[in-house]
Amino acid sequence: MAKETITELRKQMKAHNIDAYMIVTDDFHGSEYVGDHFKCRAYMSGFTGSAGTLVVTQDMAGLWTDGRYFLQAGKQLAGSGIDLFKMGEPGVPTVHAFLVDKLKEGQTLGFDGRTVNAKEAFALKRDLEEKGAGVVYEQDLVDLVWKDRPALSAEPVTLLDEKYTGESREERIRRVREVMEEQGADLFVLSSLDDIAWLLNIRGNDVAYNPVVLSYLVLGRTEIRLYINEKVLDDTVREALEAAGVSFYPYDQMYEDIKKINKKHTVLLDASKANFAIVSNIPAEVPVLDRPCPTVLMKAVKTPVEVENERKAHIKDGVAVCRFLHWIKTNVGKIPMTEISVAEKLDEFRRMGENYRGQSFGPIAAYAEHGAIVHYSATPETDKEIKADSFLLLDTGGQYLEGTTDITRTVALGNITDEMKKHFTAVLKGNLNLVSAKFRKGCLGINFDYLAREALWEMGLDYNHGTGHGVGYYLNVHEAPNGFRWKQVPERNESAAFEAGMITSDEPGLYLEGKYGIRLENLIVCEKYMENEYGEFLQFKPLTFVPFDLDAVDPSLMTEKERARLNAYHAEVFEKISPYLDEKETRWLAHETRAI
Known part of the structure; x- marks a missing residue:
């Protein structure tokens, strides 16, 4: 299939005088997940992983992806004529470096500018122009090749009531306008x-796992223009948004209207979040303030009502996960189980919860050596049978009207070795020590990360991912700008100081290739601790309440303080979750949360 699509694309490139064409994974909004309409790279290449960039010229085609997908991409690209470029491997150029080297003076790079990040595209354009090469971004050549392309998603929009958000859309709009005023926009x-979605207190279903609505918004001092498919708005939604000053325009009209901005107006936008076509279509004489998006930090600091609702969501989620853990511990080795079937079973328990709206990301159920693949996702080809002789790593989450959950538990099934217990205990210590931090207001995530890695680093071990990410309120499970990392990563927007109301994941891990993986993740909320002559102090508190598997813990490797922390957490798990369980499940939970 890929050979035919690449051949057709080359014909279109020739017809449009384009020498190289780049196809990314993004939609028009830089979303983490994309709808079927936007799966151009997958359609053209046959590679279905969630990250990758395809570059096609008349004499070659290459697919860039990261280490999560080397094996999958190798299999799916076999026989396609598309070369695999393993990102981060020695001697493998970046897409940017490859294109700058490949294109010669007078040649042209093409891409759909609506799908490419503005900051990245302008840097590439600048380097190509220094060589005398050019960029065209107006042609979606894939659309000319993909004859039965799925339509844009058009799911109904719903309003999120103030009893869930604690703040009206009018108040949120007012706060953003204050920032505009301060910055002269x-x-x-x-x-x-x-x-x-956050600004207007709306939710939708246009992107898998993220309850958002395909739209653009232009906020003026007195006017709000929402570019959207109006068919998705019922009378109730329309009237509520109109009452807040919102006017509606066709989704695609955004790009034409941007070209007509009055040169006397100053535009505020964040080029790291906007696409290249939006920024390029703003008239050259219009002043543009490229500043951090003001809604990002506002959205990250949850209102007291949102925090309280998140606590409710996590009780429901905790009940579902505890019931699942009781089920798997009771039935492993007795009934057939696979990675896919246990993930479906857990979702079955979640669906019993009131106001459950679906999963917050694609579930990771990774047994034995599959657990060592950090972002493993089971397929029918890799779906491993689960027996009682290793670790099962489960990273899953749910969307509720009361909030977004994300939890990882590593479950000991059968005989676990002393080495496995040693490693599990080290990861557990990191999780408990991080959530126990008390700190001065103004600290960044980088200040805390050592707490999570100390026990592993003492053994010369580590994990190659961040320790935590921000989480949205019934929104995206990965949300900037709060997070935990041990070093600064320039492309990561995780530089904000922690504030009361921020929700972040706490998820240290360890991955031994070919053997097993361990990750233990809770969501934690930042809240005020105390204030004195030294300033304001903050602390973290757990939102997630599910036991850590004591079958995998070696208490002798924990200090008295660490054991006390685990016992206190488990006591709280039992107190909060047991009222919702039946008699058998309650007896099981009492054993799982026993003091050590």
């Missing part, structure tokens, strides 16, 4: 879907 251009 007349218009604020917003294209990131979770920011629009």
